[in-house]
Amino acid sequence: MDIEKLQNEKYAASISSIKEAQLRISPHIHRTPVFSSESLNSIAGRKLHFKGECFQKGGAFKFRGACNAIYSLGHDQAVKGVVTHSSGNHAAAVSLAAKLRGIPAYIIIPKNAPQCKVENVKRYGGQVIWSEPTMQSRESVATKVQQETGAVLVHPFNDGRIISGQGTISLELLDQVPEIDTIIAPISGGGLISGVALAAKAINPAIKVLAAEPRGADDAAQSKAAGEIVKPQKVDTIADGLRAFLGDLTWPIVRDLVDDIITVEDKEIVEAMRMCYEILKVAVEPSGAIGLAAVLSDEFRKKTVTKDSANIGIILSGGNVDLGVLWDSLKSSSSS
Amino acid sequence: MDIEKLQNEKYAASISSIKEAQLRISPHIHRTPVFSSESLNSIAGRKLHFKGECFQKGGAFKFRGACNAIYSLGHDQAVKGVVTHSSGNHAAAVSLAAKLRGIPAYIIIPKNAPQCKVENVKRYGGQVIWSEPTMQSRESVATKVQQETGAVLVHPFNDGRIISGQGTISLELLDQVPEIDTIIAPISGGGLISGVALAAKAINPAIKVLAAEPRGADDAAQSKAAGEIVKPQKVDTIADGLRAFLGDLTWPIVRDLVDDIITVEDKEIVEAMRMCYEILKVAVEPSGAIGLAAVLSDEFRKKTVTKDSANIGIILSGGNVDLGVLWDSLKSSSSS
Numbered sequence: 001m002d003i004e005k006l007q008n009e010k011y012a013a014s015i016s017s018i019k020e021a022q023l024r025i026s027p028h029i030h031r032t033p034v035f036s037s038e039s040l041n042s043i044a045g046r047k048l049h050f051k052g053e054c055f056q057k058g059g060a061f062k063f064r065g066a067c068n069a070i071y072s073l074g075h076d077q078a079v080k081g082v083v084t085h086s087s088g089n090h091a092a093a094v095s096l097a098a099k100l101r102g103i104p105a106y107i108i109i110p111k112n113a114p115q116c117k118v119e120n121v122k123r124y125g126g127q128v129i130w131s132e133p134t135m136q137s138r139e140s141v142a143t144k145v146q147q148e149t150g151a152v153l154v155h156p157f158n159d160g161r162i163i164s165g166q167g168t169i170s171l172e173l174l175d176q177v178p179e180i181d182t183i184i185a186p187i188s189g190g191g192l193i194s195g196v197a198l199a200a201k202a203i204n205p206a207i208k209v210l211a212a213e214p215r216g217a218d219d220a221a222q223s224k225a226a227g228e229i230v231k232p233q234k235v236d237t238i239a240d241g242l243r244a245f246l247g248d249l250t251w252p253i254v255r256d257l258v259d260d261i262i263t264v265e266d267k268e269i270v271e272a273m274r275m276c277y278e279i280l281k282v283a284v285e286p287s288g289a290i291g292l293a294a295v296l297s298d299e300f301r302k303k304t305v306t307k308d309s310a311n312i313g314i315i316l317s318g319g320n321v322d323l324g325v326l327w328d329s330l331k332s333s334s335s336s
Numbered sequence: 337m338d339i340e341k342l343q344n345e346k347y348a349a350s351i352s353s354i355k356e357a358q359l360r361i362s363p364h365i366h367r368t369p370v371f372s373s374e375s376l377n378s379i380a381g382r383k384l385h386f387k388g389e390c391f392q393k394g395g396a397f398k399f400r401g402a403c404n405a406i407y408s409l410g411h412d413q414a415v416k417g418v419v420t421h422s423s424g425n426h427a428a429a430v431s432l433a434a435k436l437r438g439i440p441a442y443i444i445i446p447k448n449a450p451q452c453k454v455e456n457v458k459r460y461g462g463q464v465i466w467s468e469p470t471m472q473s474r475e476s477v478a479t480k481v482q483q484e485t486g487a488v489l490v491h492p493f494n495d496g497r498i499i500s501g502q503g504t505i506s507l508e509l510l511d512q513v514p515e516i517d518t519i520i521a522p523i524s525g526g527g528l529i530s531g532v533a534l535a536a537k538a539i540n541p542a543i544k545v546l547a548a549e550p551r552g553a554d555d556a557a558q559s560k561a562a563g564e565i566v567k568p569q570k571v572d573t574i575a576d577g578l579r580a581f582l583g584d585l586t587w588p589i590v591r592d593l594v595d596d597i598i599t600v601e602d603k604e605i606v607e608a609m610r611m612c613y614e615i616l617k618v619a620v621e622p623s624g625a626i627g628l629a630a631v632l633s634d635e636f637r638k639k640t641v642t643k644d645s646a647n648i649g650i651i652l653s654g655g656n657v658d659l660g661v662l663w664d665s666l667k668s669s670s671s672s
Contacts, residue, residue, distance in 0.1 A: 033371075035391065039459075052617075054617045123375075277619050278658060281391055281395065281618060281655035282617060282618060283613050283614070283617040283618065284617075319617035
């Protein structure tokens with residue numbers, strides 16, 4: 001059976017839905033640049049190709065999935081708007097994509113969310129609706145909004161349209177740098193890595209696909225080891241975008257197509273952020289810099305799966321960090 | 337008389353020497369990306385096209401001029417090496433270009449220079465030679481090195497080969513974004529703006545060329561007003577790359593071809609750096625961010641010369657800043 005057909009039958013997304021997503025979203029998204037640094041190549045001992053999703057609209061790859069989901073809606077459905085209860089880059093992406101399509105976006109935000117995230121949503125035209133700071137309250141407020149407005153829920157990762165949108169990164173990256181033999185992306189709920197893996201493996205099954213995960217939120221590594229979704233009791237990492245758990249639609253793809261998961265400490269993430277700033281000259285948030293942290297880690301060097309990796313695509317997945325937060329992390333990292 | 341001939345007769349560089357420079361250096365330099373932001377366009381009320389020289393090798397445009405000067409040398413001259421007594425981005429650029437050509441670079445550095453600048457030079461293979469922290473000592477040490485080694489002095493700006501190298505930015509930028517009607521670049525010794533103006537005006541004399549200068553080091557603005565080179569007694573600005581005065585080779589070009597000079601306060605420069613980081617996601621040093629500061633200034637909005645400017649090319653000239661310095665500037669700027 002060919003890969004395309006297999007993917008269509010087994011998973012919530014596939015190379016076909018990713019190619020459709022590319023056609024659908026390409027008029028709206030940035031084709032982000034790929035860049036490199038000889039200094040970092042020599043530190044890593046391999047060629048590193050950085051896919052700059054920090055330059056994506058909204059400052060993160062999330063806009064691809066949000067755009068695909070929102071432009072997939074039929075007119076009658078779309079006019080009622082969309083709703084989500086993520087407060088991070090996905091919320092900003094949904095707000096922006098909805099604004100482009102000219103429909104309302106209702107964003108449920110817990111009362112204790114950082115002000116900058118609230119501002120981001122408002123700046124992109126999202127309507128902020130407050131909830132209590134529990135997942136239960138967020139979900140019940142979202143349900144209420146859906147009932148009152150008829151808006152469609154756009155989940156941040158556990159949704160085939162989202163996975164397909166994120167997968168367009170692989171199509172672009174492999175077109176920009178065809179010699180890539182390994183791709184590494186952050187993993188949280190698994191939407192990004194699922195799309196990336198589906199597209200990359202369909203284009204060339206020999207490409208290694210790796211996920212990078214913070215040690216303090218290593219549910220994906222634990223899940224891979226256990227062979228089933230594991231949800232740790234406690235999550236503690238500076239990478240605020242990587243605290244979610246795998247969903248039932250992303251898990252099978254991660255299980256089958258992600259070759260390995262590299263876990264890194266927060267201090268390695270902060271050091272990678274600093275390198276992005278001082279060497280690559282690019283602003284990358286903690287969740288976005290984890291791929292570089294993973295490639296430079298001892299764990300990566302010891303892996304058998306990557307021993308022949310010569311051209312590594314690293315997805316710098318987002319750049320939304322405010323300078324104060326970055327500085328505080330650097331200070332606490334250097335004093336620890 | 338045509339512009340090319342006029343430039344050849346009147347100035348130390350011309351569109352012909354700039355095109356030669358482009359052929360000479362293009363195998364060695366990065367063709368840097370141009371990017372934009374709808375948020376910044378809407379703040380400025382015009383389309384802004386950012387030329388990312390912070391992504392140039394060595395982290396700044398200086399590599400273009402250094403490369404052109406060093407690859408212009410005949411073999412017999414080149415093998416004896418090059419010497420310079422600038423300690424900033426030019427020193428790093430000369431070190432790197434000399435390393436590429438496989439010749440020695442002697443870099444005179446005053447004993448009180450910041451450690452990071454010394455490290456930069458060493459990282460790129462330059463040989464550090466210490467001087468006392470006075471211009472007199474720097475120059476006498478440089479002369480001594482020239483006499484002992486036969487090395488060629490590569491001046492940071494007052495040199496036709498340097499001006500020609502920097503001018504290649506205009507060739508690239510106008511090829512990347514042909515609709516540009518206005519270009520703004522920082523001014524210090526005048527090497528960058530001279531090259532940029534010579535090339536832009538030769539391609540299209542209607543293009544406006546503006547220089548951005550810190551209020552605390554506004555010798556170029558004073559010189560333009562006086563009609564002759566003025567060297568203020570005191571220089572005080574956060575933009576450490578913009579503290580030099582015009583030279584006798586750059587002044588005539590600035591006098592004749594730069595349409596206007598916009599002066600900005602240090603706090604406007606720091607705010608522009610923050611915008612580069614948080615909106616463009618790019619690390620830009622104070623000297624590199626001044627073009628954006630100028631375009632967003634009240635002075636710019638009031639100028640007659642720019643009232644029809646719709647597509648502005650802004651040269652982000654360098655990205656070499658360490659995070660601690662950036663943070664300290666932001667703190668002192670917000671508390672002042």
